[in-house]
Amino acid sequence: MSITVELTYDLAKLLGTRHLELEGAATVGDALRLTRVHFAEQQADFDRLTRVTALAVNGVLINHRNLWATPLAPGDRVSFLKAAAGG
């Protein structure tokens, strides 16, 4: 099962890519763990940059759902998000 992880701008800069294709992530918790593996060399930065980051599955925030247990389906998009303001 393949899902896409969309990183924040800062995380993408750190890793050199905006998107990650992950195999075998059944839940958001799995996706988070597998994403962290990609940042093996920059764990401290990853933790710092995700401290106030929300996660959404196909645009829907998981903190209103089952948090890390939120299930994933093939083709889902998990996004790391920061609060922002525009207009």
Next chain:
Amino acid sequence: MIKGYANRILEVDLAARTFSFQPLDDEIARLYIGGKGYGTRLLYDTTKPGIDALGPENPLIFATGPLNGSLAPQSNRFAVVCKSPLTGGIGNAACGGSFALGLKKAGLDVLVIRNQSPTPLRLEVDGDAGTVAFVDATELWGRGTSATQEALGKSGYHAVIGPAGENQVLYAGIVSQERIAGRTGVGAVMGSKRLKAITVKGTAKLEMEDEEKFKAYTKWLRQHFRAHPVLGEKLRRYGTMGIVNTTNGRNILPTHNFRFGHHPHAMQLSGEYLEDNGLVGVKSSCIHCPVACGRDVMVDGARVKGPEYETVALLGTNLDIVDIKQVSEWNQLADDLGMDTISLGVTLGFAMELQELGMLETDLAFGKPEGISAMIRDIAFRRGLGDDLAQGVKRLSEKYGGWSFAMHVKGLELSAYDPRGSYAQGVEYATTNRGGCHVQGASMYMESTGPLTINPQSLRLKAELPVVQQNLACALNAMVLCMFSTYGIIPAFVHRMDPNSFLYRMLVGAFERSGPMYRWLLGLKVRPLLWFEQWLTYITGQTFTSGHLQEIGARIFNLERMYNLREGLTGQDDTLPPRMLHEPTFKHLHSGVPLDSLLPRYYQIRGWDAQGVPLPRTLKKLQVRV
């Protein structure tokens, strides 16, 4: 006389070439503050029902509020009010730049332009001398907004239109410096009067009730704003384009004429990308604003005015184009021609979808930048297909079909937040009196983009939040204050909270369930707490609290509603484009915005009947005279 006002209104008749100064009506100022509130009251009282928005009977009202002319951050904005040629209902737009300061220096609270000139004209208002010069503007006619302002020189403060306004493009705006009163076609009304420009000057000073307290408080507040995570960091560093990656991740970034809410390469339009790639030139601000959300963009070595979020979304991803240089060029072009980039982007997107479906013959196509610059010019000068596009999405759909994906409410094109990922914003779009606009409440900040976001896809708080936000926005537009000021309300510590933590979820859960309590709390008239309440209190000497502002905002909102009803709009117009109601963009959703479930509750909270008409007791309670 209330402090904070110049106590003077200037009425100008362009046909008779006469003018007169009138005293400000204290009663209206007390009930409606100024800006949009005062302007709407004047429009309602001095026009007959059913006038032609582009005819001589439609006045063009420029209005300031008691904060304008002060050193309060984000306060130098003016409101323009008239009947909208785009919607047929209430028309209004607010604008930064310098014109608000100029009006106050000229000793004017309100400037009312009546009738039409037979030939191109500009006005020179000298507030100190108490004179108005009617100057031939034939040589300026046809010039862009930049060249016009340049020709007018640095003496005085200017508000001008470009060719789009002259040719009565229904979404033409009025420009002050590099800012535009863009929405609802106020520039077309100015163009219909053959009024190219207004220059105001004078040396009047704003009188305050307690200047010392105002100054000390404002000094402290500037520091607070500079240290705030949104006002001092994010908006200051990335501008409004700093929100692109967030709206994209939340599936609310208009893409392919709002068919989708996500574009895989949207990052290339973000404020972060701009900064990293050395594309940001000089950052700019309105007068006295410490946020400086504006910025220039470097395009092939040349500095051009940078686009805002709305523009990169609607002239960018909405057209399947993610080239920031290209979007910046179109933004610059649209500003110079004097038209609203929101309506422009949505209209172009709609034309592209019509083309895709074989309903319109044009070279315009999604993902294809070629031909767009030429079409923008054709729109401004009403040439060929541009003449159709100059009338906006609603009229375009009436001619070519496609009403189900014509992205407008009441004729005003939608802003760049897809309401399917932001239900309260959907209610706000549907019910806002001027049509599909985001700055008449900005509920999306509390449910989709901000640091403390309720669940956007549940029904909780989705009727209450728009009411409170719309009321607040009406009050701010009466002061006239930038909506961004409200971003400072959520304290810094909330921005540092982990959105997945127990405490955060508990706070959000309590907020979602607060319903009537939330409205009751904001309705309290205890003491001035927030900065705009404090400023108003220090300047005017009257006490303003959250409760006062909610009440005044509701008064303005209901008066606007009564104006719309008088002009023939009904509750049937409180809706969203069928695409927003029936087509899901989220995998987890089965439909769009559940407006049918939310609208009756919204009407009830407003004190309206089931058809969306304010009840007599509501109008009486709010002292709305009709």
